[in-house]
Amino acid sequence: MKKITLILSLLIVVLASCKQSKKTHAEAIPSQYVKEIHSYAQPNNAVIKHLNLAISVNFNEEIISGTASYDITNNNATILILDTKFLTIEKVEADGIATTFELGTFDEQLGQPLKISITKNTKKVTVHYKTTHKTEALQWLSPQQTADKKHPFLFTQGQAILTRTWIPIQDSPQIRITYNATVTVPKELMAVMSAENPKEKTANGIYHFTMKQPISPYLIALAVGDINYKPISNRTGVYAENSMLDKVHTEFSDMEKMVTAAENLYGTYAWEQFDVIVLPPSFPFGGMENPRLTFATPTVIAGDKSLTSLIAHELAHSWSGNLVTNATWEDFWLNEGFTVYFEMRIMEAIYGKERAEMLALIGRQDLEDELENFKDQPNDTKLKLDLTNRNPDDGMNSIAYDKGYLFLRTLEENVGREKFDAFLKSYFSAHAFSTMNTEKFIQYLNTHLLEKNNINFNTNEWVYEPGIPNNQVTIHSDKFKNILQTLHTFIENKEITNVTTSDWTPQEWVHFIRNFPDEMDLTHFKILDNTFNLTNSSNSYIAMVWYEQAIKHNYRENNIDANIEGFLTHVGRRWYVTTIFNAYKKSNKLDEALTIYKKTRANYHSVTVNTIDNLLGYTK
Ligand code: BES
Ligand code: ZN
Numbered sequence: 001m002k003k004i005t006l007i008l009s010l011l012i013v014v015l016a017s018c019k020q021s022k023k024t025h026a027e028a029i030p031s032q033y034v035k036e037i038h039s040y041a042q043p044n045n046a047v048i049k050h051l052n053l054a055i056s057v058n059f060n061e062e063i064i065s066g067t068a069s070y071d072i073t074n075n076n077a078t079i080l081i082l083d084t085k086f087l088t089i090e091k092v093e094a095d096g097i098a099t100t101f102e103l104g105t106f107d108e109q110l111g112q113p114l115k116i117s118i119t120k121n122t123k124k125v126t127v128h129y130k131t132t133h134k135t136e137a138l139q140w141l142s143p144q145q146t147a148d149k150k151h152p153f154l155f156t157q158g159q160a161i162l163t164r165t166w167i168p169i170q171d172s173p174q175i176r177i178t179y180n181a182t183v184t185v186p187k188e189l190m191a192v193m194s195a196e197n198p199k200e201k202t203a204n205g206i207y208h209f210t211m212k213q214p215i216s217p218y219l220i221a222l223a224v225g226d227i228n229y230k231p232i233s234n235r236t237g238v239y240a241e242n243s244m245l246d247k248v249h250t251e252f253s254d255m256e257k258m259v260t261a262a263e264n265l266y267g268t269y270a271w272e273q274f275d276v277i278v279l280p281p282s283f284p285f286g287g288m289e290n291p292r293l294t295f296a297t298p299t300v301i302a303g304d305k306s307l308t309s310l311i312a313h314e315l316a317h318s319w320s321g322n323l324v325t326n327a328t329w330e331d332f333w334l335n336e337g338f339t340v341y342f343e344m345r346i347m348e349a350i351y352g353k354e355r356a357e358m359l360a361l362i363g364r365q366d367l368e369d370e371l372e373n374f375k376d377q378p379n380d381t382k383l384k385l386d387l388t389n390r391n392p393d394d395g396m397n398s399i400a401y402d403k404g405y406l407f408l409r410t411l412e413e414n415v416g417r418e419k420f421d422a423f424l425k426s427y428f429s430a431h432a433f434s435t436m437n438t439e440k441f442i443q444y445l446n447t448h449l450l451e452k453n454n455i456n457f458n459t460n461e462w463v464y465e466p467g468i469p470n471n472q473v474t475i476h477s478d479k480f481k482n483i484l485q486t487l488h489t490f491i492e493n494k495e496i497t498n499v500t501t502s503d504w505t506p507q508e509w510v511h512f513i514r515n516f517p518d519e520m521d522l523t524h525f526k527i528l529d530n531t532f533n534l535t536n537s538s539n540s541y542i543a544m545v546w547y548e549q550a551i552k553h554n555y556r557e558n559n560i561d562a563n564i565e566g567f568l569t570h571v572g573r574r575w576y577v578t579t580i581f582n583a584y585k586k587s588n589k590l591d592e593a594l595t596i597y598k599k600t601r602a603n604y605h606s607v608t609v610n611t612i613d614n615l616l617g618y619t620k
Pocket of ligand 2: 339
């Protein structure tokens with residue numbers, strides 16, 4: 001017996017050392033990267049592993065300048081290719097010695113490859129650079145655009161391919177790097193990043209950051225402003241401008257509960273700290289899942305915690321997206337579909353099934369609207385996208401989110417929750433800190449869930465075909481059923497009172513408003529507005545859908561036009577802004593939309609500008 005054990009352990013040692021040597025070998029010759037149409041980098045030849053950033057932020061000139069140094073793994077290449085767009089490259093060094101470099105032809109979507117001469121032995125490359133006024137990632141805000149109106153503000157947005165407009169980088173989601181940064185900012189301001197963060201201002205305006213876990217370049221993020229920190233638990237907290245800090249803290253007080261609920265579902269939170277920074281209202285997204293520090297719009301601060309599913313969503317990305325990352329932007333649904341599913345499960349765990357089902361049904365209606373929008377381009381309703389010659393932003397619509405969700409929800413109901421949860425948990429832990437593409441996921445799903453349980457499932461139809469397969473599950477909400485009943489009665493009787501609606505949640509209001517029938521007339525609008533003052537709703541979501549309907553039905557009382565224009569001046573959240581401008585467009589009011597847009601365009605971040613320029617056919 002002993003002998004066998006001895007032989008066995010010897011064998012294990014031998015095998016392990018084989019594996020070890022293979023691994024070292026594999027590290028020297030990494031050929032694990034798939035073809036990526038949105039990056040010039042050739043990571044199979046030479047790849048960056050660590051970034052050391054030393055930059056200063058100049059608010060007067062609206063420029064970031066400094067150096068980016070990279071530790072590289074080189075597979076005998078004599079050239080290192082980085083992605084850049086709208087950057088000025090001043091000088092490049094290889095292992096401390098000046099080396100030659102060349103900027104390739106400029107492409108509207110991708111920018112320019114920066115080709116740096118290296119030797120087979122080069123370990124470190126340093127690029128001296130600065131940003132330009134054409135940068136797409138950065139938004140420089142005047143004091144007027146902030147909450148406190150005293151100091152300027154800066155934030156970055158990296159996803160999908162914008163990091164290359166503020167850092168020269170191999171800008172593909174399948175690249176993973178650790179990073180350090182030293183950032184110098186004006187003394188009155190604080191800098192925070194998707195990294196270990198300060199909790200107080202420093203005296204000299206110099207901040208040091210470390211991100212010790214490898215992340216994709218689109219998740220490198222920086223915000224600079226007159227902000228403060230307030231903890232919620234020992235691993236969660238919020239950053240915001242002074243006048244917002246307490247409100248934000250109260251609104252997001254369930255953050256620790258959310259992290260605990262998420263961990264109970266799909267395993268330990270991998271990033272130690274989970275903080276949220278609330279940015280000025282021009283931030284183009286609801287939220288962005290920058291690791292350790294989610295960036296969020298102030299439009300979710302409703303005063304009643306009603307819009308905090310956004311935090312659950314960004315938190316969920318700490319698993320789906322940041323831990324297991326879509327390999328290319330054509331696999332975007334792996335990031336967002338899983339995240340919406342996870343978001344709903346967190347919401348259900350904390351606030352119950354009823355609330356989660358209302359959220360899911362709102363998503364189901366978004367999906368229906370998106371299918372209608374894409375009725376002439378059915379290929380864009382596939383989960384796996386074809387983005388050849390397209391900006392990845394073009395593929396980033398509700399399909400990835402809501403069809404992705406419906407697919408996973410349908411899977412869940414077919415295999416049962418227990419098995420599905422065990423599967424998801426193992427999926428996240430087996431692929432932590434690595435990338436995933438659609439094909440690899442389907443294989444994993446087949447082996448670890450479907451075949452194991454003898455289940456036939458039309459996965460390929462869900463993923464590779466347009467539209468929604470017939471086996472989709474139906475989502476029910478009694479509350480929403482009542483809302484439609486109330487709406488119906490109101491249409492008929494033109495009567496509705498505060499009593500009927502007194503316990504409605506904002507989600508019920510949204511459902512009520514979004515389902516106005518075409519035959520709604522202006523008296524209906526007047527009654528609703530006089531009774532509930534919807535034109536002045538302090539809930540941004542309710543206001544947004546009310547404005548959308550008002551535009552479509554040409555309701556113009558109660559000074560609503562000024563309110564809409566005010567909203568569009570103030571808020572740069574792309575989803576809201578797009579919905580409202582699209583309502584003008586669909587109602588043949590393009591001129592009106594353009595008149596407003598000419599005034600508000602300068603307030604928006606580049607991603608919102610790009611979308612609305614396209615939507616309204618705007619040219620400068
Ligand atoms: N990662 C996305 C934001 C994003 C998507 C940025 C595509 C750039 C390109 C983020 O997690 C997100 O989905 N935000 C949503 C909120 C969510 C609750 C659906 C948003 O901004 O509305
Ligand atoms: Zn998301």
